[in-house]
Amino acid sequence: MNSMIDMPADLRELLDALCEESITDEQASRLERMLAEDEAARRFYVEYMGMYASLERYVVGDASAEHDEPPMAIAVHRRADRVEEEQAGTSASLNTVGGPVLARLWRSPVARVAAILLLATAAVVTFVTVRDHMAAEVSTYDLAKAAPQLPPAPTALLIDASGAEWADLPGTDEQMLTAGAELARGPMHLQSGSAQMILASGAVVTMLGDTEMELTGPNRVYLHRGRLVAHVSERAHGFTVDGPGLLVVDHGTEFGVSVSDEGVSEVHVFAGHVTASLVNHAGAVTQTTPLDADEHTGARLTPRQFSVRPIVADQRQFAASARPLPIFNTGRGLRLGQPDAHWTIEGPDVPRRTAVVSSNPAYVPNDPDSSQWLSFDPVGAAPAGAKYTFTTRFDMTGLDPATARLLGRFSVDNKVTAIRLNGREVAVPEHPWEWSGFARFSITEGFVPGVNTMEFVVLNSVLDGKQQPMALRVEFTGSALSNPDDTSTGSPSR
Numbered sequence: 001m002n003s004m005i006d007m008p009a010d011l012r013e014l015l016d017a018l019c020e021e022s023i024t025d026e027q028a029s030r031l032e033r034m035l036a037e038d039e040a041a042r043r044f045y046v047e048y049m050g051m052y053a054s055l056e057r058y059v060v061g062d063a064s065a066e067h068d069e070p071p072m073a074i075a076v077h078r079r080a081d082r083v084e085e086e087q088a089g090t091s092a093s094l095n096t097v098g099g100p101v102l103a104r105l106w107r108s109p110v111a112r113v114a115a116i117l118l119l120a121t122a123a124v125v126t127f128v129t130v131r132d133h134m135a136a137e138v139s140t141y142d143l144a145k146a147a148p149q150l151p152p153a154p155t156a157l158l159i160d161a162s163g164a165e166w167a168d169l170p171g172t173d174e175q176m177l178t179a180g181a182e183l184a185r186g187p188m189h190l191q192s193g194s195a196q197m198i199l200a201s202g203a204v205v206t207m208l209g210d211t212e213m214e215l216t217g218p219n220r221v222y223l224h225r226g227r228l229v230a231h232v233s234e235r236a237h238g239f240t241v242d243g244p245g246l247l248v249v250d251h252g253t254e255f256g257v258s259v260s261d262e263g264v265s266e267v268h269v270f271a272g273h274v275t276a277s278l279v280n281h282a283g284a285v286t287q288t289t290p291l292d293a294d295e296h297t298g299a300r301l302t303p304r305q306f307s308v309r310p311i312v313a314d315q316r317q318f319a320a321s322a323r324p325l326p327i328f329n330t331g332r333g334l335r336l337g338q339p340d341a342h343w344t345i346e347g348p349d350v351p352r353r354t355a356v357v358s359s360n361p362a363y364v365p366n367d368p369d370s371s372q373w374l375s376f377d378p379v380g381a382a383p384a385g386a387k388y389t390f391t392t393r394f395d396m397t398g399l400d401p402a403t404a405r406l407l408g409r410f411s412v413d414n415k416v417t418a419i420r421l422n423g424r425e426v427a428v429p430e431h432p433w434e435w436s437g438f439a440r441f442s443i444t445e446g447f448v449p450g451v452n453t454m455e456f457v458v459l460n461s462v463l464d465g466k467q468q469p470m471a472l473r474v475e476f477t478g479s480a481l482s483n484p485d486d487t488s489t490g491s492p493s494r
Contacts, residue, residue: 007044015045038361154182155215156197157477159204159405163193180407180442187214190226196405198477203236203250204324205229216242227258231323231479232272245303247277247285253293256318267291268298268313278303325406325478327394327454331357331372343374347388350376355390358471363435364411373411375471382460382470387417390456390472399480401447406478409438413471414461421446422453433461435471447480 014031017023023031034041158181166177167189177188183197190207198204200218207213211226221228222242232239232250241248244263248255253272259265267276273292276299277285289308291297298313328342339354346352358375359366366372374390375382382388396404410416413435419426424446431439460470 008041011041011044015049019049039365154200155185155218156183156199156205157181157407158183159196159198159407159477159479161193161195164195165191165193167191179405180440183215185215185217187212187224196479198324198479199236199239201236201239202233202324203239204231204233204479208318223257223259225259225261227256227318229256229318230254233324242279245279246301247279249275249277251275254323255291256315258317263303265301265303266298266311266317267301268311268315268317269293270313270315276301276308278306278308323399323479323482325394325396325399325404325476325480327406327476327478328392329371329475330355330374330390330473331366331368332370333368334372335368336366337377340374342392344391345374345376345388346391348383348386350382350388360413360435360469360471363413363471364437364473371473371475373471373473375469381467384460384466384468386460386470388458388460388470390458390474392454393451394454395451396447396480397450398483400483401449401480404444404447404478404480406443406447406476407440408442408474408476408478409440410456410472410474411435411438412456412458412473413469415459416456416472417459418455418457420453420455420457422448438475443478 011031011034014023014027014034017027018031035045158177158179160179161177161181162179164177177195188195188207190209190211190213192209194209195207196204197207199215199221203219205213205221206229208227208229211228212224213226213228214222214224216222219236219238220240220242223246224243228241230239230241230250231254232252234252237250237252239250241257243257243259243265246257246259246265248257248267251273253274254270255272255274256268256270257265267274269291271293273290275288275290277288278301280286286306287308289299289310291299291313293313298311300309300311301307302309328340330343331340334340334357336357336359339356341354343355344352345355353376355374356377357366358373358377360373363373376388410431412431414433416428416431416439419428419441421443426441426443426446429439429441456472456474458470458472461468
């Protein structure tokens with residue numbers, strides 16, 4: 001929770017006026033805009049109003065004492081009554097803190113969500129049973145529509161499905177299972193061919209042949225039968241494959257898993273190590289075996305016989321496996337103002353330098369676990385009409401460039417005019433002159449052995465001839481098949 005001491009003076013003034021019921025229409029409009037545009041303001045709002053409600057309850061007593069319902073339920077009912085009255089053309093006011101002005105703010109989606117949080121906080125202080133009543137009362141409101149949100153992140157992204165044939169499953173559309181498709185949790189049945197996907201965690205999974213698999217989480221799958229190969233990067237450690245009586249947990253590795261129609265499983269470790277376990281019908285682990293690639297170990301697990309037998313890992317049973325491209329999202333894992341060693345920026349009056357994590361209240365909020373905005377300083381003000389080139393490099397040594405697939409998305413202030421891979425132009429998707437969403441792009445050719453160079457050219461807008469904010473945010477998802485014969489080191493290119 002934000003400290004009340006840090007609350008901006010203008011926000012405190014508006015909230016004081018709201019609680020004193022002296023707020024003007026102009027002030028109410030300003031408060032509504034602040035709550036809609038600034039997450040910190042919404043947090044201050046919740047804390048301040050919660051404190052005010054608690055003080056009011058202490059001074060004048062609990063207004064709900066004569067009712068059978070907790071304060072949260074009463075407040076929600078009053079707001080529902082107010083909505084019905086307004087729809088009927090009446091002008092009755094809310095009997096709550098803020099009166100008719102708060103009723104006006106209640107019609108604002110963002111303020112409505114903040115108010116619900118406020119009421120929940122105040123109710124918990126007074127009633128330990130409010131949680132159950134709140135669930136029953138708030139369920140009558142469609143909170144999913146209460147405030148604009150980015151769509152939820154997919155569980156996985158399909159990287160390559162060339163030659164794949166899918167079985168019809170309820171709720172799935174075979175025509176949608178093509179490269180670039182976002183995959184939600186649920187079952188998948190690959191009848192023939194192969195399909196590669198990258199999970200939200202960064203783990204790359206390849207389904208092979210006749211395989212039934214289910215996406216169960218951002219770093220977890222269930223293999224009902226068939227074969228899969230997993231390549232797990234450092235940030236996806238702990239990737240898990242469940243199966244009939246089977247539990248495989250990765251510890252930084254590349255491995256294959258097969259499940260027969262009879263429920264017999266095999267685990268083959270090609271790099272790193274995993275733990276393979278038998279699981280009983282209650283879901284409890286009954287036996288665990290560590291498997292290490294250095295010892296060329298694998299295991300055959302037969303749950304019905306409670307048997308785990310060692311085998312020699314055999315990569316020939318599995319098709320060549322895909323590995324993630326070692327390319328870096330902008331600002332991932334960094335703090336505001338911190339330089340991103342993987343990206344540089346250059347342009348007018350800006351010599352080639354390391355880009356730093358930037359932010360602006362109007363932008364899609366930064367997500368340090370995924371990607372963040374970059375500019376040449378935290379403010380990023382730049383001459384109007386100027387172009388800036390953001391550059392990153394990645395090394396494909398040991399990977400086959402001909403099999404590389406790269407999907408990405410970007411958000412920009414103001415416009416990406418060019419994307420280049422190793423100096424070769426890539427199609428730039430249509431995108432509006434705004435920074436509240438993402439535009440997607442894909443690259444399937446132009447990769448080279450060794451070091452590859454990606455460039456994004458950003459045009460800053462012209463507005464009254466003044467300096468304007470300029471920034472870029474990019475996320476990548478890509479893979480390529482291993483090429484152990486490639487030992488090139490490459491050299492950075494311009």
